[in-house]
Amino acid sequence: xxxxxxxxxxxxxxxxxxxxxxxxxxxxxxxxxxxxxxxxxxxxxxxxxxxxxxxxxxxxxxxxxxxxxxxxxxxxxxxxxxxxxxxxxxxxxxxxxxxxxxxxxxxxxxxxxxxxxxxxxxxxxxxxxxxxxxxxxxxxxxxxxxxxxxxxxxxxxxxxxxxxxxxxxxxxxxxxxxxxxxxxxxxxxxxxxxxxxxxxxxxxxxxxxxxxxxxxxxxxxxxxxxxxxxxxxxxxxxxxxxxxxxxxxxxxxxxxxxxxxxxxxxxxxxxxxxxxxxxxxxxxxxxxxxxxxxxxxxxxxxxxxxxxxxxxxxxxxxxxxxxxxxxxxxxxxxxxxxxxxxxxxxxxxxxxxxxxxxxxxxxxxxxxxxxxxxxxxxxxxxxxxxxxxxxxxxxxxxxxxxxxxxxxxxxxxxxxxxxxxxxxxxxxxxxxxxxxxxxxxxxxxxxxxxxxxxxxxxxxxxxxxxxxxxxxxxxxxxxxxxxxxxxxxxxxxxxxxxxxxxxxxxxxxxxxxxxxxxxxxxxxxxxxxxxxxxxxxxxxxxxxxxxxxxxxxxxxxxxxxxxxxxxxxxxxxxxxxxxxxxxxxxxxxxxxxxxxxxxxxxxxx
Numbered sequence: 001x002x003x004x005x006x007x008x009x010x011x012x013x014x015x016x017x018x019x020x021x022x023x024x025x026x027x028x029x030x031x032x033x034x035x036x037x038x039x040x041x042x043x044x045x046x047x048x049x050x051x052x053x054x055x056x057x058x059x060x061x062x063x064x065x066x067x068x069x070x071x072x073x074x075x076x077x078x079x080x081x082x083x084x085x086x087x088x089x090x091x092x093x094x095x096x097x098x099x100x101x102x103x104x105x106x107x108x109x110x111x112x113x114x115x116x117x118x119x120x121x122x123x124x125x126x127x128x129x130x131x132x133x134x135x136x137x138x139x140x141x142x143x144x145x146x147x148x149x150x151x152x153x154x155x156x157x158x159x160x161x162x163x164x165x166x167x168x169x170x171x172x173x174x175x176x177x178x179x180x181x182x183x184x185x186x187x188x189x190x191x192x193x194x195x196x197x198x199x200x201x202x203x204x205x206x207x208x209x210x211x212x213x214x215x216x217x218x219x220x221x222x223x224x225x226x227x228x229x230x231x232x233x234x235x236x237x238x239x240x241x242x243x244x245x246x247x248x249x250x251x252x253x254x255x256x257x258x259x260x261x262x263x264x265x266x267x268x269x270x271x272x273x274x275x276x277x278x279x280x281x282x283x284x285x286x287x288x289x290x291x292x293x294x295x296x297x298x299x300x301x302x303x304x305x306x307x308x309x310x311x312x313x314x315x316x317x318x319x320x321x322x323x324x325x326x327x328x329x330x331x332x333x334x335x336x337x338x339x340x341x342x343x344x345x346x347x348x349x350x351x352x353x354x355x356x357x358x359x360x361x362x363x364x365x366x367x368x369x370x371x372x373x374x375x376x377x378x379x380x381x382x383x384x385x386x387x388x389x390x391x392x393x394x395x396x397x398x399x400x401x402x403x404x405x406x407x408x409x410x411x412x413x414x415x416x417x418x419x420x421x422x423x424x425x426x427x428x429x430x431x432x433x434x435x436x437x438x439x440x441x442x443x444x445x446x447x448x449x450x451x452x453x454x455x456x457x458x459x460x461x462x463x464x465x466x467x468x469x470x471x472x473x474x475x476x477x478x479x480x481x482x483x484x485x486x487x488x489x490x491x492x493x494x495x496x497x498x499x500x501x502x503x504x505x506x507x508x509x510x511x512x513x514x515x516x517x518x519x520x521x522x523x524x525x526x527x528x529x530x531x532x533x534x535x536x537x538x539x540x541x542x543x544x545x546x547x548x549x550x551x552x553x554x555x556x557x558x559x560x561x562x563x564x565x566x567x568x569x570x571x572x573x574x575x576x577x578x579x580x581x582x583x584x585x586x587x588x589x590x591x592x593x594x595x596x597x598x599x600x601x602x603x604x605x
Contacts, residue, residue, distance in 0.1 A: 034072065039116060040106055042068050053082065058121060068105075072116040083115045090117050092188040096159045100152030102172070102186040122184065124175040127236075128168035136243030139272065143303050145171075146237055148183035150303075153233070154296035156185070157226040163188060164224055166232035167213045168239065211251045216259045216287050220524050227289035230296065234284025241277075242269040246285065252526045252570060259287070259524065260563060274306055428470070429477050441476050441485055444492060445469070452499060459502035468495050520559045525549065525566065529577040541585050545573055548596060555603035562602065568595055 042059035106118035215231035247257035
C-alpha cells in the first residue's frame with residue numbers, strides 16, 4: 001500500500017505550510033493568461049498563492065466590488081482524479097453549511113477543461129503559521145481554539161462528511177477589524193461523504209492524507225469515519241500544547257509509530273496541564289477508533305468542563321491567549337500581522353503585579369466566605385450575583401466542610417426535603433422563600449442536595465457536583481430578580497443531568513464481558529523508494545528485493561504478524577536505493593540472506 005502526503009492547495013488568502021509566495025516580474029505578470037480574465041461573475045485581479053494542486057487568484061465582482069478567491073487546477077495535474085478532488089471539496093462544503101467552514105459558492109471549468117472553484121476570500125493566516133511563530137500555546141488559548149475547530153468538525157460529521165486531512169495548515173485564523181478572530185476549516189479536497197460509498201482514492205491504490213496526522217486505520221487502508229478526524233485533532237492538540245507532534249521522523253517512521261507506538265502524555269512534555277485535558281488528548285490518540293470519544297460534540301463538552309476554557313468575551317480580548325504571567329499588548333505597541341491579539345507584552349510588570357495582588361485578596365475573601373461558620377452574613381458582605389451559571393475558577397467550587405454529624409443518608413421518615421433542613425445540614429445561610437419563585441428554587445436545591453447525599457460515595461467521590469451545587473446555592477441566596485433565578489435554574493439543569501447520568505451508570509447491571517478473539521491487522525508496506533536498474537548488478541538486486549516483498553506477503557498471508565521483519569525489509573529496500581558501488585550492493589545482499597533465513601525459519605511452507 002502506498003501512502004503519500006497531499007500538498008496544500010492554498011484555498012485561502014494567506015499562505016499555508018507548503019505554499020510559497022509568488023513574486024511576479026512585469027513580464028511574468030503578462031505571461032499569465034488568466035489575469036484580467038472573467039470567470040463566471042468575477043474578474044481575476046492578481047495571483048496570490050500556489051500549492052501542489054492548484055493556483056489561487058484574487059478576483060472581484062466588476063459591478064458590486066465583492067471579492068473572492070478562485071482556485072484553478074494546475075495544467076500539468078489535469079486528470080479525472082484531480083478534477084474529482086475539486087468537485088468533492090465543493091460538494092462536501094455545501095453539504096455541511098457551517099460558518100466555521102470555508103464557503104465555496106461556484107464551480108466551473110476553463111475553456112481548456114481545467115476545473116476551478118470560487119470561494120470566499122479570507123484575511124489572516126493558517127494555524128500552522130501561528131504555531132510556527134509561537135512554538136506552543138498556553139492551555140486557555142489551545143482549549144479555545146480546539147472548541148472553535150470542533151464546532152464545524154462536528155457539523156461536518158453530522159452531515160456525513162469526514163475531512164480526512166485535518167491539520168494546522170487546514171485551519172485558518174480569520175482576522176476581522178474591531179472583532180475577535182475566528183477559525184475556519186479549509187481544504188476538504190480529500191473528504192469522504194459517508195452516505196455515498198464514493199470514496200476518493202488514487203488510481204494506484206495509495207492512501208490520501210498527511211502522515212504526521214493520519215490515524216492508524218487510515219494508514220492501514222481501513223474504513224475511515226469521524227474517529228479518524230478526532231485522532232488528527234489529538235495530534236494537533238498535542239502540537240498546540242507542547243510545540244511538537246507526538247511522533248517525529250521520516251514519513252515511514254512516523255506511520256509505523258502511529259500504528260504501533262504508544263503516544264507520550266502531554267504532562268510528560270510540559271507542566272501545568274490539567275489532568276482532564278491530559279486524559280482527553282491521550283484518549284483522542286487511541287489506536288482503536290472505538291476507544292476514542294464517540295463524537296466531536298462529546299469532546300467539546302469535556303473541554304467546557306475545564307476551568308481554563310476561556311472565551312474572548314470573558315477576557316475582553318480578541319483571543320484568550322493571556323496566561324497568569326502575561327499581559328495584553330499595548331494598543332501602541334507594534335504587533336505582527338495575524339498574531340496581534342495572541343502576543344503578550346511582558347514588559348508591563350507593574351500592572352501585572354497589581355492584578356496578581358488583587359486576585360490574591362479576592363481569593364482570600366472567597367476562602368473565608370466558604371469556610372466561615374453558619375448563619376446569615378452582614379448585608380454589606382453579600383456576594384454579588386454571578387454573571388453566568390457556570391463555575392469560572394477552581395476556587396469557586398471548593399466544597400464547604402460538612403459537619404461530622406451530617407448523616408450520609410436521609411432518615412426514612414423524612415418525606416420531602418425542606419430549605420430549612422438543608423441550611424441546617426450544610427451550614428449555609430437560609431434561602432429566601434417569600435415568593436413562589438423563591439420557594440420553587442429552594443425546593444429544587446434541597447431536593448438535589450438530598451439526592452446527591454444519598455449516593456455521594458458512588459457518584460461524587462471527589463465532591464465536584466457538591467461544589468457546583470454550593471456555588472449555585474450561594475447565588476440563589478443573593479438572587480433578587482427573575483432573570484437571575486432563571487440563570488441559576490439553567491445551571492441546575494446541567495448539574496441534574498450529570499447527576500442523573502452518573503446514578504444511572506452506577507445502578508446499571510454489570511455487562512457480561514465476552515472475551516474477544518485477537519484480530520490480526522492486515523500487512524501494511526509503505527511506499528518504497530525507486531531502485532536503480534542501470535546495470536545488471538542493480539537489476540539483480542532490485543528483482544530480488546521485489547521477490548522478497550512478494551514472499552513476505554505470501555508467507556504471512558497478508559497479515560501483520562511480523563512487524564519487525566517488515567521494518568527490516570523496508571530498511572534494506574531503502575539502503576538498496578542508496579547504493580552506488582558493487583561493494584555496497586554486496587553488503588545489502590548479505591543482509592538480505594540473513595533476513596530471508598529469518599523469514600523462512602519463522603514461516604516455513
